[in-house]
Amino acid sequence: xxxxxxxxxxxxxxxxxxxxxxxxxxxxxxxxxxxxxxxxxxxxxxxxxxxxxxxxxxxxxxxxxxxxxxxxxxxxxxxxxxxxxxxxxxxxxxxxxxxxxxxxxxxxxxxxxxxxxxxxxxxxxxxxxxxxxxxxxxxxxxxxxxxxxxxxxxxxxxxxxxxxxxxxxxxxxxxxxxxxxxxxxxxxxxxxxxxxxxxxxxxxxxxxx
Amino acid sequence: xxxxxxxxxxxxxxxxxxxxxxxxxxxxxxxxxxxxxxxxxxxxxxxxxxxxxxxxxxxxxxxxxxxxxxxxxxxxxxxxxxxxxxxxxxxxxxxxxxxxxxxxxxxxxxxxxxxxxxxxxxxxxxxxxxxxxxxxxxxxxxxxxxxxxxxxxxxxxxxxxxxxxxxxxxxxxxxxxxxxxxxxxxxxxxxxxxxxxxxxxxxxxxxxx
Numbered sequence: 473x474x475x476x477x478x479x480x481x482x483x484x485x486x487x488x489x490x491x492x493x494x495x496x497x498x499x500x501x502x503x504x505x506x507x508x509x510x511x512x513x514x515x516x517x518x519x520x521x522x523x524x525x526x527x528x529x530x531x532x533x534x535x536x537x538x539x540x541x542x543x544x545x546x547x548x549x550x551x552x553x554x555x556x557x558x559x560x561x562x563x564x565x566x567x568x569x570x571x572x573x574x575x576x577x578x579x580x581x582x583x584x585x586x587x588x589x590x591x592x593x594x595x596x597x598x599x600x601x602x603x604x605x606x607x608x609x610x611x612x613x614x615x616x617x618x619x620x621x622x623x624x625x626x627x628x629x630x631x632x633x634x635x636x637x638x639x640x641x642x643x644x645x646x647x648x649x650x651x652x653x654x655x656x657x658x659x660x661x662x663x664x665x666x667x668x669x670x671x672x673x674x675x676x677x678x679x680x681x
Numbered sequence: 682x683x684x685x686x687x688x689x690x691x692x693x694x695x696x697x698x699x700x701x702x703x704x705x706x707x708x709x710x711x712x713x714x715x716x717x718x719x720x721x722x723x724x725x726x727x728x729x730x731x732x733x734x735x736x737x738x739x740x741x742x743x744x745x746x747x748x749x750x751x752x753x754x755x756x757x758x759x760x761x762x763x764x765x766x767x768x769x770x771x772x773x774x775x776x777x778x779x780x781x782x783x784x785x786x787x788x789x790x791x792x793x794x795x796x797x798x799x800x801x802x803x804x805x806x807x808x809x810x811x812x813x814x815x816x817x818x819x820x821x822x823x824x825x826x827x828x829x830x831x832x833x834x835x836x837x838x839x840x841x842x843x844x845x846x847x848x849x850x851x852x853x854x855x856x857x858x859x860x861x862x863x864x865x866x867x868x869x870x871x872x873x874x875x876x877x878x879x880x881x882x883x884x885x886x887x888x889x890x
């Protein structure tokens with residue numbers, strides 16, 4: 473699809489940069505750019521500046537790679553968390569989702585991506601080296617691989633298990649199954665198939681609740 | 682709904698600024714911010730800088746208020762357009778949509794907004810003064826009010842007709858082949874083109890209601 477030329481190079485620049493954002497097409501980008509031109513100048517400047525400042529100055533926890541304003545993030549610095557259990561997640565959104573459950577009391581490791589040969593994302597592009605270091609230098613008992621149920625998530629989980637596995641470390645993945653409230657007939661075959669092969673003895677489940 | 686605190690003030694700033702964009706919620710804003718952190722640094726800097734540069738340096742055509750890098754935009758500077766016919770539109774997206782039909786050969790006037798008492802947008806907030814000046818100083822034969830078929834569009838059209846109307850100027854609106862509540866830019870070319878060629882004298886429409 474061809475696009476007409478916008479009557480201003482400055483507008484064209486902003487629109488084409490906005491259109492590079494995930495889920496933003498050129499039409500939406502133009503709508504956003506006009507909004508930025510119409511609203512208070514200070515608001516638009518604050519947006520531009522917050523993006524630049526974040527990209528320039530953001531720092532990561534030196535232990536788990538979480539985004540953090542301090543050298544060690546608040547989770548890694550918390551003595552009441554179980555530091556021998558590491559939950560491996562793709563990014564901070566997954567960490568926030570797990571924290572919201574209130575069910576997890578260990579620490580995290582943020583990969584900041586998943587292995588994806590199709591997108592040219594290899595082992596060296598994600599934060600695996602830091603995990604290797606933790607396994608070698610700390611006393612780790614369990615590693616929970618809480619990655620997406622996609623080809624990329626499975627590939628990354630398998631890579632970590634194969635290459636980082638040690639006898640004394642227990643590896644697990646979060647269970648795949650049917651979400652609470654879901655109807656069986658709307659579940660995809662793979663999930664449903666896996667939830668059958670991973671079935672839980674009923675007495676264990678009854679005991680747990 | 683309450684939101685958890687993000688572990689970094691820099692990230693929090695960028696997310697809350699992104700979440701002010703129309704159609705962007707806090708969840709999407711976090712996804713965009715993490716994308717900006719993960720992609721090439723140069724791309725994120727280019728986005729931030731293009732927004733700031735656009736807001737700082739953009740200029741408008743001194744005749745029609747179109748966004749333009751030159752003092753007078755290419756449409757106003759084109760001698761083969763009919764300069765005694767002005768099509769009044771809300772913003773540049775509507776101008777682009779009408780240009781795409783190839784049915785219109787006059788010039789434009791961009792209001793850069795619509796009167797909307799509910800949003801606190803009054804006459805002085807949109808570019809009506811420039812239109813008054815053109816009507817007084819140029820020989821205008823016809824004014825086409827090509828505004829959205831919404832309360833704000835109708836209010837603005839009526840205000841212009843009532844206050845700027847002169848005996849020798851013919852007022853028309855594009856025909857309401859356009860469904861109520863629709864935005865001009867999403868209309869297909871044929872409907873929009875026909876609604877321009879079938880335009881209705883404004884006094885006839887006022888009479889009809």
